[in-house]
Amino acid sequence: MLDLWYDLINFILPFQWLGHNFMKNALLAVLLVTPLFGLLGTMVVSNRMVFFSDSLGHGAFTGIAIGVLVGGIKPLTALVLFSLFFSIAITVIKNKSRVSTDTIIGVFSSTAIALGLMIMSHGGSFAKFSSYLIGDLLSITPGELGMLFCVFIGIVLLWLAIFNKILVISINPSLAASRGINTLLIEILFSSALAIVVAISIQWVGLLIINSMLVLPAAAARNVTSNVRQYHLVSVLFAMFAGVAGLILSYYWNTATGATIILIAAMLFFSTFLLRNRFVD
């Protein structure tokens, strides 16, 4: 399966930076994961969930620590499970209480990071976790690519099924409820999808900047679009462009791939911000 991909790349893109198999793997990973960031990012930004998605990174941090502490299960499994728990807990409490959302997220986020730091620093072993802070896209394995492919399919199917309802809720929750939409269920599904994507990509993108991958392409797309279809198309294209360009540049500049991708996405944001009056009424 992967050999086919390698041959294809050698045939159509015979460039020096794609000479190694780890770069071919990384390219495939970028092509699978950046569209998901572009898709989910649209509603993260529209629903003002930027702080929430940021906290998912913190939750994932604790997940890693717990995974290592417990042992026996793969760190990634612990990471995904804890992130799911974390995001569902925030969503449910946010819906059931009258405390403001950012306060709840702040409380969860700082609790998670404190817990994570305590576990990780126990016995002075913090250094071995530092790769999670920065991430390493080039370390991705064929097995992880297979998992990424499954997640990609799953998220796209979910987005086909629930996007309309998310949009309705984002415009007005009461209106959505009057239409018989189970707002809590939809919000849980959406935040779970976010948690899964953040959890599995954190080891490649890095905890410090993972949120920017969700926010920047969508925020840039908003500057130049005026309906949902354009918004999604441009957001996904921006995310993929930043991903591929960042991968290439990081190869030649010898910099961290995740950070390079984010920097390109940020430049897309600033340039579209300056041009926005030409596109949007």
Add this chain to the structure above:
Amino acid sequence: MIENNWHTCSHSESDCGRLCCTKIENFNVAFGNTQIFQDVNLHIHCGELTALIGPNGAGKSTLLKAILGEVKHSGVLKYFDAKGVHSGHPLIGYVPQYLNFDLSTPTSVLDLFTAYLTNIPCWLTSSQRIRERVSQILVKVKAEHLIDRRLGALSGGELQRVLLALSLEPIPDLLLLDEPVSGIDQNGLELFYNIVSDLRANHDLSIILISHDLNLVAKYADRVVLLNGTVICNGTPEEVFNDPRTRNVFGMLVQHNAQDKIPSNKEDSSC
């Protein structure tokens, strides 16, 4: 369209004065220790525009949300149609007071309708058929030219009409309108009341409207309910506006031109 069948009226044996009605019985809402309102009993008749008035904090918007089932409340909501075919819980249309969306959101009026009315993912496709359908719906509220407009680029009055159109699809049994306190000019308000008034006549809808413009209420409403912690006063506009309790609450005389109005049903007035 099935809409007309649902609302075709024949005489009924129910204790509703009209052909179909919605009954709100013993509604109570409290947030923690704060009682928002209590013992609210209302009969809302088909084909009538009931205006809900009252000072700020009287519980008007909360009452609508309780009827929607979004706010926890005690009491029963019952709906009776002409033949008892469609009794039970009414199909409710709702126009919220304001939308909490980000003004820069890239969502067009067409996107909003597609998302509400269909399961076709509007981020992926659009079809000419939906476009035509939405266009027809928007004609009802004189907003067909707004179909490709971004939500954030609509004026207060335009947004209110678009939301009204949305609440009419499918035609509800009970329409709840929460009017914005500000942001709509006088012409926009008149247009809105005109459209609502036509709807009441054409579709035999029960409408509850929270209003802040007492002159328009006097002109267009069939019944007025003064709410302030409970139902203070309930009757025709003349009855309610001439009642000393109303003057007490609003602290002023309300002008109204009752001559323009269709004579309305005076039974179960509590004033």
